[in-house]
Amino acid sequence: MKRRPTSIDVAERAGVSQSTVSRALAGSEVITEATRARVLRAAEEIGYFVDERAARLRRGSTGTLAVVVICRPGESAADINPFSYMLLGSVCLAASERGFETLVSFQAREEQFFGHYEERGWADGLVVIGTTTNRAAWDYFRGLEKAERRVVYWGSPFDDLEWVRSDNRAAGRLAVEHLLAQGYRAPCFLGAIDSPQHQFAERYEGYCDAMRAAGLEPCLVPTRDGATREEEGAAAVEAWLDQGGGADAIFAACDAMALGALEALKQRGVAVPGEVGVAGFDDLPAARFAQPTLTTIAPDPAAAGSLLVDALFNAGDDAPLRRVPVSLTVRGSTAR
Amino acid sequence: MKRRPTSIDVAERAGVSQSTVSRALAGSEVITEATRARVLRAAEEIGYFVDERAARLRRGSTGTLAVVVICRPGESAADINPFSYMLLGSVCLAASERGFETLVSFQAREEQFFGHYEERGWADGLVVIGTTTNRAAWDYFRGLEKAERRVVYWGSPFDDLEWVRSDNRAAGRLAVEHLLAQGYRAPCFLGAIDSPQHQFAERYEGYCDAMRAAGLEPCLVPTRDGATREEEGAAAVEAWLDQGGGADAIFAACDAMALGALEALKQRGVAVPGEVGVAGFDDLPAARFAQPTLTTIAPDPAAAGSLLVDALFNAGDDAPLRRVPVSLTVRGSTAR
DNA sequence: CTGAAAGCGCTTACAG
DNA sequence: CTGAAAGCGCTTACAG
Structure with a gap:
């Protein structure tokens, strides 16, 4: 047989109808085991x-999930954020565990830009992995x-889109609790709120909550837009x-x-972790290699994929989990 | 209209036949511009x-390319080799440039294990990104x-499979030439051949070629299987x-x-790059953070994706390019 | 438990 | 240049 075999070919060989082949292969309960075996063998x-x-x-559905990774224009495969790749892997793995294929697209x-995967019959839902930096x-x-679209976002700056995010408040609390446990007395927050x-x-x-819970006054060291x-x-x-x-630690x-x-701090001759402790968020690869190595808090990538996929298909449920748990990795920058 | 619109709906609204809608939307040359405009507007x-x-x-074809990333059993998204991710991104980008969607699957x-994407009508070809370590x-x-399958492999240990690889001989030559240019006199090769x-x-x-070309005797420092x-x-x-x-440099x-x-070398108190120069291959993230930072040679990831996709669809051509160009990144370990 | 028949929504010879 | 008709290979009511 030169051409690609069809279910009719299987039916003929097994001596049953096309309907039976379809049911047997789809695992329908209604089919006799003997018949199913004949069909499987013929196939x-x-x-x-x-x-x-x-x-x-x-059937109408596709059994496929589309994943869009948003990049910056001009970025090549080597420039794409390693965390985006991890998230992509995590979503694909989670989808696969739930029986879905994944159609992946990098868009810069x-x-x-394209999000009409459902309309095109390509996928039953869409996960968008974004970086805030690509505003367009x-x-x-x-x-x-x-309306009529199943879509969930990672990293969305918009609260009105269906999102899954790190448990950022827990991260703030974790940071403060860790710094205080290390003996720092006045942790400040570095960033733009x-x-x-x-x-x-x-x-x-989260940082403020934990500071107040410890009877301390929050202190913000504001950053401004830079390159x-x-x-x-x-x-x-x-x-x-x-x-x-004034502070003796920085989150x-x-x-x-x-x-x-x-x-x-190094430039100015301030000793880390001796005089000032420093903690971050993300667990970039570079954190492991900084000098001193950087204490950091990060979301669990495997959990992120699962929550994204679940948020997509359990949208009807009340209170789907949308906060990815975070954990602390203690390194040199707070080790005193 | 509640249900999903079909090409017949467009035809009615544009006052043409379904055939014309199909042709207009597919960009057929044969359609009048006026008709095409009407159809596009209706759609x-x-x-x-x-x-x-x-x-x-x-149509018969799928316009889709399947990409399988082979992992090790038990690996989570965070454990997967960053180079595999880059290669995946690179293949997706190259496929997209050629008008293909990409169906991605991580298999451990x-x-x-599954490679029957063509038979299932899921894809027109398959790129497998492997690591030698998953023998199964x-x-x-x-x-x-x-037979009858379009497939190309990265990282295949088998020469009889259709492969695309780094230009490893060029890498060996590059390493030797660089080391000699830095004033090293006796570079050896560290590895298992x-x-x-x-x-x-x-x-x-490649190392041997360049050594002999320089009138030097190759020297192998053999490694043996370790954890x-x-x-x-x-x-x-x-x-x-x-x-x-006996040697004063290591590739x-x-x-x-x-x-x-x-x-x-550090343990033994041998100075790098002063007494011995060291160069590697891969450009792992860790190479940038080693002490001293590591000089290394690596394939161009963007080129790798392009060559893989081209190898898939130009299999008939004589001498498709299958060697990904490599380049040298000079860092501290050979900088003297 | 199994089969005959319809139909999912397109594209593409075949006519004109 | 456009249309009427067939058919890609399945799944799923509907019968029995």
Whole structure:
């Protein structure tokens, strides 16, 4: 047989109807085990596989999940954020565990933006992994009418989109509790709380909660827009030192800022972790290699994938979990 | 209109036949511009998108490329090799540039192995990104009859499978030329040349070529199987030092071995890059953070994706390019 | 428990 | 340049 075998070929060989082949292969309860065995054998013998194009057309659903990773224009595969890759892997793994295939797309430029996977019969739902920095992408995806579309976002700056996020408040609390346990007396928060990156503000809130719970006054070292997060962190720390400092520990809104802070402190001859402790958020690969190595808090990537996929398909449930648990990794920058 | 609009709905609204809608939307040359404009407008107005399930069923092809990333059993998203992720991104980007969607799957355990994407009508071809270490996966994929299947492999230990690889010989030559240019006089090769990781032997051959071209005698410091590549590298360097050393530079078959070598040299008080220069292959993230930072050679990830996709669809062409160009990154470990 | 028949929504020869 | 008709290969009511 030269052409691709069809279910009719299997039916003939097994001596049953096409309907029976379909039911047997789909695992229908109604089929006799003897019949099923005959069908499976015939299918195996002629190398038959169900053609999913036809099956999906008839069935209506696709068994596929689309995943869009938003990048910055001009970024090559090597430039893409390692955390985005991890999240992608995590979503694919979670989808696979639930029996879904994953259609993956990296989107950077305006002309590439595309979210109509359901309309095209490509997928039953969409997970968007974003970085706040590509504003045009967020505008595009926000513009997709939500009605009749299953979609969930990671990293959305918009609260009105269906999102899954790190438990940022817990992160803020964890940081403070750790710093106090290490003997620091006055941890400050380094970051911008009015940033479109709303999650920074959430971390700040958690920080404030824990400070007040410990009877301490929150203290904000504000950053301002810079070319990179590192520079923002470094500049803010320098300004803070110029004003006389005052805190003995820093919880930075993200690792990149924390790394910048580390750099600035080193420049100014402030000992870390001796005089000042530093903690960040993200667990970037660079955190492991900084000098001193950087204490940090990060979401569990495996949990992130599961929550994203579950949020997509349990949207009807009351209170689907949307906060990814975070955990603390203690390293040199707070080890005194 | 509550139900999903079809091409018949568009036809009615534009006052043309279903055939014309199909042709207009597919960009057929034969359609009048005026007609096409009417059709496009009607489609836009009712929010119509071509149902790809039906289109593909009728057309026969899928416009999709399957990508399988082989992992190790038990690996979570966070454990997967960053280079595999980069390669995945690179393949997706290259596929997208050529108008293909990408169906991505991470496969680790024996029960999960699956390569019948074409038979299922899921894809027109398959790219497998492997790591030599998952032998069971290679056995599975090697077992898929090659006939009638479009498939190309990265990292295959088997030469009889359709592969794309780094230009390993060029890497060996580059390493030697760089080391000699830095004033080293006797570079040796650190690695196992009979490893199932055939690419190590290729790097050794390139090394030998360049050594002989410079009138020097190749010198192999052999590694033996260890728990990790780092340990293999460290153990081999220690054994070599015990025997009196003799070389003044090391080109290691991979960065992990080079990092182990760096560690062993530090233990023994041998100065790098002063007394001995060290270069590796891969450009692992850790190479940037080693002490001293590690000079290394690596394939261009963007090129890798392009070559993989092209190898898939130009299999008929004579001499498709299958060697990914490599480049040298000079860092501290050879900077003297 | 199994079969005959309809139909999912397209694309593409075949006519004109 | 456009239309009427067939058919891609399944799944699923509907009968029996």
